[in-house]
Amino acid sequence: MKKIFFLLLLIASSSVFGQVKIWSNFGDEALREGDYYGASRFFLKAWDEDSTYEGLIYKLGMSFKGYHNNEKALFYFQKIENSKALQIKHPDYLFHLAQLYKGLGKYELSRDYFEKFSRIKNDFTSYQYLKAKNELIIHDKIVGILRDTSDFIIQNIIGDVNTGVAEYYPVWINDSTILYSSLKASNVSPDGIINDQFYSVNLYSGHKEDSIWNVGNIVTSNELLGESYSDGSFDKNGEFYFSRQLENLNYELVKAKFLTEEILLEKNTIKYKFKLGVVEPVFENLNNRKYNFRNPFVFNSEGVKYLLFSSNKPGGSGKMDLWYSENREGKWGNPKNLGSTVNSPGDEIGPNYNLNSNRFYFSSNWHYGLGGFDLFEA
Incomplete structure (x- = not known):
């Protein structure tokens, strides 16, 4: 991401709406480049200015989901779930909730959401529909994995190699x-x-x-x-x-x-x-x-x-x-x-x-x- 700071003076002098749009555009650029953490920071700046800005809740959910902060992502997708208007704008929210619950180890709840999504999805050849149907097929195998696991300790290496990005x-x-x-x-x-x-x-x-x-x-x-x-x-x-x-x-x-x-x-x-x-x-x-x-x-x-x-x-x-x-x-x-x-x-x-x-x-x-x-x- 090159020279994102060049619009800072513009941000400082813009209206609130203009600031939100600029922060959101920065977040969109970060998403395109696969920088989900950076995108979340920009979208949060936009959220602080105007939490009702068009598409912002969905983008925050996607950016947190992108770098595996499932708890934060769940917070925003649940906001969509609790709003009929947002459900209409973002009909794939059920798919993302299903994936997030699976990532959090809530496998029965995840299966329920994949089931809901597969019932309302009309495009039977789309990746999301095929993925949801596959998750329903493999659910019993996942239960089997949970019954037959080995204990491993996974820990971050000590030192300054790992960062927050x-x-x-x-x-x-x-x-x-x-x-x-x-x-x-x-x-x-x-x-x-x-x-x-x-x-x-x-x-x-x-x-x-x-x-x-x-x-x-x-x-x-x-x-x-x-x-x-x-x-x-x-x-x-x-x-x-x-x-x-x-x-x-x-x-x-x-x-x-x-x-x-x-x-x-x-x-x-x-x-x-x-x-x-x-x-x-x-x-x-x-x-x-x-x-x-x-x-x-x-x-x-x-x-x-x-x-x-x-x-x-x-x-x-x-x-x-x-x-x-x-x-x-x-x-x-x-x-x-x-x-x-x-x-x-x-x-x-x-x-x-x-x-x-x-x-x-x-x-x-x-x-x-x-x-x-x-x-x-x-």
Whole structure:
């Protein structure tokens, strides 16, 4: 998100209605870019000015839902549920309530809302209708999962790597160093205004000292300044595959040499700084720019180099599907879909293959699970 602060003076001098519209427009831009947390901050500013502004309740619900603040999202969608006028304007509120209740572990209540939604939805081919019907089919399996679970302790890593925005897709370099994607802004006002010239998703390094994880440097190159880029996977030759955002907000798959610089500190300790070399597209077909390409994972098996990734390109089963490509004589071949056993009408993302166990891992929001994106193996 670039230079959102340029209208601040206009906001200060505008009427209340004008201020609400400007804050709401900022929120709309953040939603388009997938910055749900930032969108919620802007919509809340608009809410403080005029809570009756057109569409604001729904947008607040969607922004909080987008970054998994289910309790806050539920608050706004329940407001829609309690207003006949808002129900008419936002007829899919039942679908969102069903998803939110599932995310909160209220599975019986979630099933009831999916049932209500499926009865009133007229478009029998829409994703929401198909999703609701699928949730009703898999409900008994979810009950079975709850009866047969293992206890795991999941906790945030200690240190300053995690922030209030978004950190995701870690890639191990060694047992004390990771790369990860983060949506950060270094200059944020108390009102939540981003004062950075460039506000984007970047790759960062994280370093563990004892049990504390500390933020390292931005891992970038001159070609990537001001751009969003994320995800990532190494091949055995040290090339790093990742996703770079285009001007149309889609992502393309690219690769670059991963370069390490040693910096000698006091007491003869060494600090490593990472950067990327020349960035090259993985697939040269310009038609691919019309679609999203994310989550590259590279591996070698029986002398063949493979690339797994997720994409909404044509030929899939639904939204984001899982695909693979084979590298022959240094060139990546035409992508092939992994098929309907894995892919669904929903989203499948984050492919990962373990050569030692011959197991394939991925995330899906369609196959039966406990809510949102669950992890699966095949």
